[in-house]
Each structure stands twice: as structure tokens, then as C-alpha cells.
Amino acid sequence: KNQVEQSPQSLIILEGKNCTLQCNYTVSPFSNLRWYKQDTGRGPVSLTIMTFSENTKSNGRYTATLDADTKQSSLHITASQLSDSASYICVVSLFSGGYNKLIFGAGTRLAVHP
Amino acid sequence: ETGVTQTPRHLVMGMTNKKSLKCEQHLGHNAMYWYKQSAKKPLELMFVYSLEERVENNSVPSRFSPECPNSSHLFLHLHTLQPEDSALYLCASSHGGNSPLHFGNGTRLTVT
Numbered sequence: 001k002n003q004v005e006q007s008p009q010s011l012i013i014l015e016g017k018n019c020t021l022q023c024n025y026t027v028s029p030f031s032n033l034r035w036y037k038q039d040t041g042r043g044p045v046s047l048t049i050m051t052f053s054e055n056t057k058s059n060g061r062y063t064a065t066l067d068a069d070t071k072q073s074s075l076h077i078t079a080s081q082l083s084d085s086a087s088y089i090c091v092v093s094l095f096s097g098g099y100n101k102l103i104f105g106a107g108t109r110l111a112v113h114p
Numbered sequence: 115e116t117g118v119t120q121t122p123r124h125l126v127m128g129m130t131n132k133k134s135l136k137c138e139q140h141l142g143h144n145a146m147y148w149y150k151q152s153a154k155k156p157l158e159l160m161f162v163y164s165l166e167e168r169v170e171n172n173s174v175p176s177r178f179s180p181e182c183p184n185s186s187h188l189f190l191h192l193h194t195l196q197p198e199d200s201a202l203y204l205c206a207s208s209h210g211g212n213s214p215l216h217f218g219n220g221t222r223l224t225v226t
Contacts, residue, residue, distance in 0.1 A: 043118070043204050
């Protein structure tokens with residue numbers, strides 16, 4: 001069954017600290033993996049996309065990694081800021097029936113406290 | 115501003131009411147989507163339209179009826195909903211393929 005599991009479900013950290021969010025997937029055939037950030041009361045916004053051949057990709061203080069062998073991805077946030085408080089959603093795309101189908105994780109809710 | 119606008123932002127309706135959710139995009143995208151987001155659950159795909167044709171209907175009850183009159187507008191018509199239909203309804207658009215989804219800010223629906 002195609003699934004995306006994220007951990008932890010929620011996380012509280014202090015401003016300025018680093019954190020890492022995990023995403024494990026059982027999706028085949030794999031096409032790509034995206035991380036989205038969803039602020040409270042807003043729709044998700046794409047942070048980064050990773051394809052099968054990419055191991056690491058950065059977007060400012062956000063760094064995503066992908067291990068296609070173990071089917072794991074992580075999102076590392078460096079020097080966290082209050083504005084990083086949001087839900088982070090891992091989305092894996094598979095190519096089926098001639099188009100890309102998206103499998104969503106349930107998200108990790110991050111709270112950054114001063 | 116995300117480029118995808120949803121109205122209304124909040125909606126409270128009784129189980130016998132009929133209402134519609136509206137989504138508008140000015141990004142030139144050719145695919146539009148309706149998703150349901152419930153607390154602590156993954157987003158659930160409801161409908162996909164590509165070039166104004168419905169290409170996916172994810173076993174959604176008939177009390178939800180989508181309409182895509184043109185490539186910039188998408189509606190979700192609601193009637194005789196149940197309390198368990200209360201959720202955040204998100205509209206998204208994309209160029210298709212591997213391009214990212216651009217989401218609106220959603221309509222928070224409460225069914226009483």
C-alpha cells in the first residue's frame with residue numbers, strides 16, 4: 001500500500017535551535033518528494049522538491065535529504081525562528097496511469113517558542 | 115498572496131442547506147484540485163480537473179458536486195452534508211506533471 005509516515009507528530013523547540021523532521025514512505029514507482037509548509041489558517045506552500053537522483057537540497061535555512069534506498073527523507077531547519085511555527089507536510093509523487101499521483105503524510109506540527 | 119483565492123474563508127451550514135465553495139486562480143494553470151483536510155489526517159484528494167475536464171473523482175459522496183466552468187474557476191456545490199464533513203476544504207492548481215501545487219487558504223466548513 002502506498003503510504004507516507006511522518007514523525008514526530010508534533011515538536012516544540014526554542015527559538016534559535018535546530019530540528020529535524022522525518023518522512024518514511026512506501027510508494028512505488030517513486031517520482032519525486034516534496035516538503036510543504038502550512039502556516040495556521042493558510043494553504044500549504046512548497047519548500048523543496050527532490051527527485052530520485054538527489055540526496056540533498058537546501059532552501060535558505062531548510063535542508064531536505066533523500067535516501068531512495070531506505071525510502072526516507074528528512075527536513076532539517078537551522079537556527080529556528082518564530083515564523084517557522086507551522087505544519088510541515090511530506091508529499092511523495094508516484095507515476096501511475098499516465099500521470100503523477102500524490103501521497104500525503106499527515107504532517108509534523110512544529111512550534112517554536114521564544 | 116498565493117495566486118489561488120478561495121471564498122468564503124469560513125462557512126457554517128445546517129445539514130439541510132445548500133451552499134457553494136468558490137476557487138479562482140490567475141496563474142495560468144491548466145489543472146485544478148479539491149482537497150479535504152481533517153485534523154491530524156493527510157490531505158484527501160476529492161476531485162481533479164485538467165483542461166476543464168474531470169479526470170479524477172476519488173469516491174466522493176454525491177452530496178459534494180464539483181463544477182469547473184473554465185480553467186480559472188472551480189466550484190464545490192454542497193447539499194445535505196453530515197457533521198463529519200466539517201473540515202478545511204483546500205483548492206489547488208498546477209501546470210500538471212511534476213510542477214508544485216499552489217494552494218488557496220481554504221474554506222473552514224462547519225456542518226451543524
